[in-house]
Amino acid sequence: MKRRQSKNRLIINLVTAVVILLLLYLAFHFQADLKALILRFQLDKVADPDQIIAGIKLVLFGIIAYIFVRALGFLVFGMFRLRKGFDAPTLVRNVFSIVVFSLLFLLIFSFVFPKANLGALFTTSAIFGVILGLALQDTLGNFFAGISLQADRPFQVGDVITVGAQRHTGVVEEITWRAIKIRTFQNHVVLINNSSAAKEPIEVCPRDNLNARLVYFNTLYNDSPAKAIHVVREAVREADNVSSRITPIVRIRNLSESGIDYECKYWLDDYAKYNDTDALVRQRIWYAFRRAGLNFAYPTRTLLVERKHATEKRAGDGGALVERLSAVDIFAPLSVEETGMLAQAAVRHIFAPGETVIRAGEPGSSMFVVHSGRVRVQVNENGRPRIVATLNEGDFFGEMALFTGEPRTANVVALEETEVLEIGHAAMKRVFDTNPDLVESLSFIIGERRQGLATQADAVHGTEDESDGILSAIKRFFGLS
Numbered sequence: 410m411k412r413r414q415s416k417n418r419l420i421i422n423l424v425t426a427v428v429i430l431l432l433l434y435l436a437f438h439f440q441a442d443l444k445a446l447i448l449r450f451q452l453d454k455v456a457d458p459d460q461i462i463a464g465i466k467l468v469l470f471g472i473i474a475y476i477f478v479r480a481l482g483f484l485v486f487g488m489f490r491l492r493k494g495f496d497a498p499t500l501v502r503n504v505f506s507i508v509v510f511s512l513l514f515l516l517i518f519s520f521v522f523p524k525a526n527l528g529a530l531f532t533t534s535a536i537f538g539v540i541l542g543l544a545l546q547d548t549l550g551n552f553f554a555g556i557s558l559q560a561d562r563p564f565q566v567g568d569v570i571t572v573g574a575q576r577h578t579g580v581v582e583e584i585t586w587r588a589i590k591i592r593t594f595q596n597h598v599v600l601i602n603n604s605s606a607a608k609e610p611i612e613v614c615p616r617d618n619l620n621a622r623l624v625y626f627n628t629l630y631n632d633s634p635a636k637a638i639h640v641v642r643e644a645v646r647e648a649d650n651v652s653s654r655i656t657p658i659v660r661i662r663n664l665s666e667s668g669i670d671y672e673c674k675y676w677l678d679d680y681a682k683y684n685d686t687d688a689l690v691r692q693r694i695w696y697a698f699r700r701a702g703l704n705f706a707y708p709t710r711t712l713l714v715e716r717k718h719a720t721e722k723r724a725g726d727g728g729a730l731v732e733r734l735s736a737v738d739i740f741a742p743l744s745v746e747e748t749g750m751l752a753q754a755a756v757r758h759i760f761a762p763g764e765t766v767i768r769a770g771e772p773g774s775s776m777f778v779v780h781s782g783r784v785r786v787q788v789n790e791n792g793r794p795r796i797v798a799t800l801n802e803g804d805f806f807g808e809m810a811l812f813t814g815e816p817r818t819a820n821v822v823a824l825e826e827t828e829v830l831e832i833g834h835a836a837m838k839r840v841f842d843t844n845p846d847l848v849e850s851l852s853f854i855i856g857e858r859r860q861g862l863a864t865q866a867d868a869v870h871g872t873e874d875e876s877d878g879i880l881s882a883i884k885r886f887f888g889l890s
């Protein structure tokens with residue numbers, strides 16, 4: 410289509426040039442006849458016949474010069490495109506045409522009117538120039554602002570920009586001597602004067618840059634942040650046009666009235682399609698929520714009447730908790746009723762990945778069972794953390810301080826979102842009263858864990874004496890005989 414258009418234009422220009430050259434030939438060849446014709450029609454009363462003929466020649470030469478300048482521009486900028494691989498800016502092309510045409514026109518003028526004094530013409534035109542300058546103030550302002558935009562090159566054709574007080578956003582299509590032409594995402598063309606654009610801040614999203622977008626969503630307070638973040642991140646990174654070079658970031662923006670507000674930041678391969686991609690990302694979030702059982706928050710007013718702190722939930726409801734506790738090896742000897750009592754007394758806590766459940770050196774009067782997730786036991790050795798053990802679902806920790814009354818021996822940190830069941834001193838005492846054998850198996854485990862805690866240098870093999878020591882310490886602490 411474009412090719413056919415330029416072919417047509419070439420033919421029209423060629424035909425015009427031939428016709429004008431023919432007319433010029435006639436004007437020179439039949440100059441005497443033309444003069445006679447002017448006299449016959451008494452046009453000499455209007456102006457000198459020689460001047461009229463010169464004027465006709467000037468116009469014809471002017472048209473030829475115009476066609477020549479266009480052909481020259483076509484050649485020069487065609488070569489530029491071949492060499493650089495992109496079109497020269499419109500403004501540069503226009504300036505080139507104007508300068509070359511003006512020079513040619515001056516040459517033609519002095520040829521056709523050899524007696525005219527160009528110097529005088531310029532002097533008299535100085536006043537005229539001032540008047541013209543004032544009249545063309547805006548146009549010239551645009552022109553020079555356009556030149557500075559070309560020199561600065563803050564953006565290029567194909568970049569997405571937001572400009573002006575009305576925040577027009579679109580893809581830059583052209584920068585002319587008068588305006589920046591952008592195509593908005595509603596497929597409208599907006600022209601912004603170069604001079605006004607030069608005064609306004611312009612937000613540029615370059616075509617060859619990884620530009621990011623933010624999409625917002627929320628969840629109910631019941632939905633775990635770690636889960637929501639993981640689910641959304643995985644759903645978004647799969648979406649079309651979301652760059653695989655940087656993993657999307659999902660983070661909490663606010664704890665608002667009706668739920669937790671999040672933002673999802675993702676990077677686009679093609680920024681010009683951000684509207685479609687934002688929409689796709691929102692769609693993916695909806696489906697991911699559905700699959701993961703997450704809920705969007707809507708304006709709610711919930712009246713909670715609770716005796717205990719809201720984050721601590723009495724775990725009295727769960728058959729799942731009884732099941733979990735009965736699977737813990739040290740509680741294996743307990744009867745179903747005893748495990749049930751323990752489950753009643755247990756308090757559920759949830760921790761985010763990286764949160765510390767227990768800090769070394771602090772006093773402690775409860776132990777924990779990992780209900781879901783994973784924790785890491787680590788100690789500080791010469792200022793550096795040493796991992797002692799990783800505990801999974803069904804494992805327990807915190808028993809050392811609980812049973813011996815000594816401070817916590819290690820840090821326990823959640824590796825992922827982790828739910829733990831906390832069992833206090835009173836509940837354990839009840840269990841010991843009815844199951845004295847439990848004390849013995851516990852003292853053995855504590856002995857083994859102590860060895861794990863010891864540095865390689867001072868590691869010792871557990872001796873029966875040590876186990877006996879722990880056993881009597883537990884008995885003393887719990888007041889058992």
Ligand code: CMP
Pocket residue numbers: 767773786797798805806807808809810811816817818819820821857858859860861862
């Ligand atoms: P406590 O000392 O109360 O607090 C830190 C807990 O880390 C400790 O109880 C144990 O439950 C746990 N712990 C310490 N050493 C080890 C180990 N070697 N293996 C597994 N768990 C341990």
